[in-house]
Every structure is written in structure tokens, then in C-alpha cells.
Amino acid sequence: MESQELPYVLVDCIGGRLGVYEDHLGFLKKRFHLITMKEYLENKTLLSKKIRAIYVWYHKPAINEELLQSLPNLKVVASAGVGIDHLDLKLLSSYGVKVSNTPFVVSTDTADMGMALMLASSRRLVEGHEMAVSPDTEYFPVDWLGVEVSGATLGIVGMGKIGYKVAERAKAFEMKILYHNRNQRKKEEESAVGAIYCKKIDDLLQQSDFVLLAATLTPQTHKMIGKRELELMKPTATLINISRGLIVDQDALVEALQNKVIKAAALDVTYPEPLPRDHPLLKLKNVIITPHIGSATKKTRWVMMEEMAESIEAGLAGLPIPREVLP
């Protein structure tokens, strides 16, 4: 594009621990003129009319009404990952801005993370590692046991792309699979993974050894797992969350774990992230927390970036946007 300028795309920052990856820049800069938030704020008058898209890399930059008002030519917001609960879709739509996400590429890594957390929790892997490397360890005690994943019952709450991939993996461990979803899946899909539909979430909660949350965060799923749901779970059950922290009533979870209402929890997501450093969840022995790394692999992040670039280009060209999210 020699005669025309490359389209101006707003990003939060480049490099460092939170910014757009340095090794993604080559690809992006061939297609876009990237403007960081800092550059934009220093030169609003010139840049505000030029910016036509925002590249939201891990929930940044935050998009509020003020920002939308000052970007009259904004057409597309491309968001990394599948969750879009950090975006006000109605608001964006009211400004005529289209939104895209990257739902497919994250599904296998996130499903893998769900399996990793389930296995690590059940076999007490983090605790075990600590023991194996601790300067105080003199011998390995023989009465130190975990519980089996193979043959146990897994209840998947939210059987979308990610939930289904979890089911595919769990099947190979000969797990009995129950699922609860807004809609029942097709019979062939159910048979392929041996999943049994639980119209009432209560049935799933009462029978599962592992309850895995893979639902989208919406007003309906907000605090979906609260005191009542935790009490319906077996006292030997483990809660695994790879969706969003807000799907769980965290205070109720703390209480349930402290009172051994459930056995353990393994969370890739919390609210907020990170948790305050004095939060009780950080101190419980039966909790594993990972820093929201469900899609944190090099390959996946590269594909996400490519997909976001593609969505922006399509949107700016007035073409149908791949992976558009409608309000």
C-alpha cells in the first residue's frame, strides 16, 4: 500500500509484560500503523480522526464511552481470546463499531488447561512438587495419596467448543461424562464423547467427582456456582474453573473449601486477576490457582494475532468480519 497510508490501529502498549508481543510486530506493522495509547494521548488532535480500529490484547486498552466519543472513525474492535465480558457490546454497537474475537483457536489449549488442572489437583501435583524439592524433606511418606481421574465422573458446565474438547479428552481417561448446557447437544455429538445431558444442573453437581466450568460469562451465568451449588456437590468433589472468575461466588467458594463442603478447587481464573495478596483463596492448601494461562502458548497467541489482524482488515474494507461478535 504505497500510495495510501496503512490504517491506524490503536493498541495499549508494545512489548514489556503486558503489551503486544515484539515478535508479532513484524506481521502487524506490514498491515497497520500501530499507535500506542501513550502516543495517542500525547497527540489526540492529530490521531483521533485517524484511528479506525482498536487491537485489544488481553483486555487492554479498556474501552469506555469517552474513548468512543473521541474516535469518530473507529470501525472495528478486535479482541484477543474468546471471552468478551470486558467489552460493552451494546455501547460499541450504538457507536456503529463492530467487534470480533478469536473463539476457535483458544479451544484446544483451554481444554488442555482444564485437563491439566483436573489432573494436577486430583494427584496433588503442586503439593507433591513442593515436597520433592523442599529442603526439609527426608523421605517420601507412604500415606500421602491423591484420587484417580481415570474412571471418575466429570461434570462439564457449559458444553460449547471448549467444554466439548474437554469431553473428548476426558473420554480417553474412561471418565463418565455429564454435561449441563443452555441447549442439549445433538445425539451424535453426545455419543461421540459418551456425554450425558443433565437438564438440571443439580443432577450434575450431585453426581460429579470433578465439576468443570467452561461457560461464557453472561448476566445469567454470573455467580452461577454459589453456596447452594457447592453444597449440592459431593464432599469429595473438586471444582475446576477455566471460564471466568465471576461465574463462581468466590466468598461462598472460600467458605466451602474451609469447611470441607467440597474437597478442592483448581482455578485458572478468578475475580479480580490477580487476587488481592491477602485473599483467603491464596492460603488454602486445597486450592491450585494459575494466572489465566488457558490460551498461553506461543502458537495459539500467534494465530490469535493473525486472526485479529484479519478481522480488522475485513472490517475496514467493509467486508463481512470473520469471528464477529454480535451484541
Add this chain to the structure above:
Amino acid sequence: MFRSKASSLSTVIPLMFGQSNLACKFFHPVIASHGLCCHRSVIYKQRYRMHQLSAGRRTINTGTKVMAEGELPSVLILDIGGTHGVLEDLAALLKKHFHLITMKEFLGNKEEMRKKIQSIFVFECRPTIDRELLESLPNLKVIANSGVGVDHLDLKMISSFGVKVTNTPHAVADPTADIGMALMLASARRLVEGCHIALSPDTKYFAVDWLGVEVTRATLGIIGMGSIGYKVAQRARAFNMRILYHNRNRRRKEDEEAVGAHYCAKMEDLLQQSDFVMLVVNLTPETHKLIGKKELGLMKPTATLINISRGAVIDQDALVEALQNKVIRAAALDVTYPEPLPRDHPLLNLSNVIITPHIGTATVQAIRMMAEEAIANMLAALNDQPIPSEVFPK
């Protein structure tokens, strides 16, 4: 999977759906014909019993048949409870069929006890079986090991005393395959490191450039495709992994196809192509230090080594060097030599190493199942019946 209340020895039932037939056929625990050590073509039967603590797991039927009228046969164990003794629950299981004699009781009353002991139950490698012990037990018929590895037992020496050795290959397979998968996933996704970050008092935000490597669609090279290795392959297949394997003998075509595994006659080919190399072999003189500097050098610099076999299968010094010099990406070890490692060992301080304290079979269900399998072995041996899982010296 189906469940039923087990009550008596009844009809023989087939293997669980989906399992490989290579290692297992059908058998009735008391009227079995035994298999050979090398091919593990052991015939066995599995029964399903509701277990109130577990998710409803398989158990090996020990039969309700008691030996004979009168005294129960005596079994020597290290201890009940304590740091290395047999777990209380397991002792209770054993007591249904045997009179237990602890090492302490034996040593305190050798003359009376020595002739009674017909069997030894070896739990977590204890008690140690040496020549002196064997010489002092004239009526010893069988040493039943809890677990599948018998590298801690001198099979030739024990055999020279006319004593049989048994292990528990069936009870260990699922939980050990699970730990292999757990270690592979935890290492690839940097789970332990991530957990430390999530919990650290110094963490102020989660870095976005903190990445692991993919497991789905990666290449897994399994070295040692016995029962455990095969179960690993079954699990890995569901992650769309490309599966290579190296084994003393090639598996049947149907077994390979069922898990999509490709045979590598040369281990070098497997090492060069794999993103994850998992060791699932027996420890024998042939596999001792199987993975050394040369083998590590053949692996990809982005590859991860996972060991769920025995520590001595790896040249540990070579491994330390390879990890420090980034010859390979990472290691995840359920086993080391020795266990535990000395507290100043370099492996303990490398950030790209996960070590677990040999917990391949450390589950409530597996521990019980191993005891039941050992009990079945002992009962068969003492009854002069063919033994389900006998191990022979080479």
C-alpha cells in the same frame, strides 16, 4: 464401565471396553493359567465393586475363599502404619486372608516365627529382601510386591531359594498413565511456576507474555509401550497428539492403529522427532542409563523429557547438564535416583524441572487395588494354583 456388587466368584467377564488385549485375557482367579513375565500375557479378571470412597472403581477380586480350616497362613510385612509400614486399611484387607507378622515381631521371636512365614508382602520396597532373610525362612513360598517394578528385588537370588515373586501390573496401569499425562501437561503449560506466580506475595499483575507450549497436536514419543505406555498412548490420542513409540518388540498392527501410534525401530528417530519424550520402561540392565548425553543431544531443544519409569533409566548428571545448557526445554520426573534426591542436588533448583515424590500409584483406589492384586497372587501361590502375575528372572 459397569458396576455390580461383588459377592462371590462368578462368571468370567471380559476386559473393559477399549482396553488392549495384548497384555490381558480372561481368567478365573483360582483356576488360572499363568503368563510369562516378558510378554505380560497374564490372564486376569476384573470385578467391579462399589467403593464408598471412590468414584466407583475397578477392584481385583480376591475371592472370599479362606485358605483352609485352622490357622491363616503367615505373611511377613515391615510394619503396620508408621513412616514406611503398610497402611492400616491395607493391613485390614490382608488380615482377612493372612496372619500378619511384622519385622519387629519376627526379629523378637525368630525361632518360633521363622517356620510359619510362607509369604512376604513387600510394600514401598520394604522389607528389604536379602540372602540372610531368605536363609532364615525355610517355608517361604512367595514374595508379593505391591507395585509393578521389581528392580529392588534380586530375582535370581530369590529364585535360587525356590521362592516365587509376584507384582501388580494391573492395578498400576491407569494411575501411572494418568501421572504421565499430568506431568506432561503441567510441564508444557508451566503449571507449577504459574501457581507460584498466582500465589506469590510479590505478584502485582499477570504478565501477558508468559507462555508455555502446546500439547494438542504435538508429537509424543513413548519409550516402553507396555500396559502403562499403551494407556498413555490412549490418553494422548484424545489430545490429537502424534504418537511415536519405541519398544523391545513391535506391537500388533491393530493395537498400533487403535491409538494411531507409529513404531520407531530406532530410538534415535523417536528422540529427534518428539516434542515430548516419555519413559515408561522397566528398569533392567539394558535400560539402565538408557537416556544419557547422546540421547538428550538428539532431542529437540524445545522438547520435554518425562519420566514415570525409574530414576536410573536416566543418566541424571547428563540430564542436569542438558537442562542447564538448554539442550532440552524441560523435564518432569515422578522418579529419581535416589528418592528423595539429596537436598543439595542441582535438579531441585532448576526452574524448568517438575519433580513429584514417586506418586504414580499414590491414589486411594490404586493402593487398595495393588493390595488386592498382591493378595490374589499370594493366595494362588500358597494354594499351588497358577499365579496371576508372577515375575521370572531373565
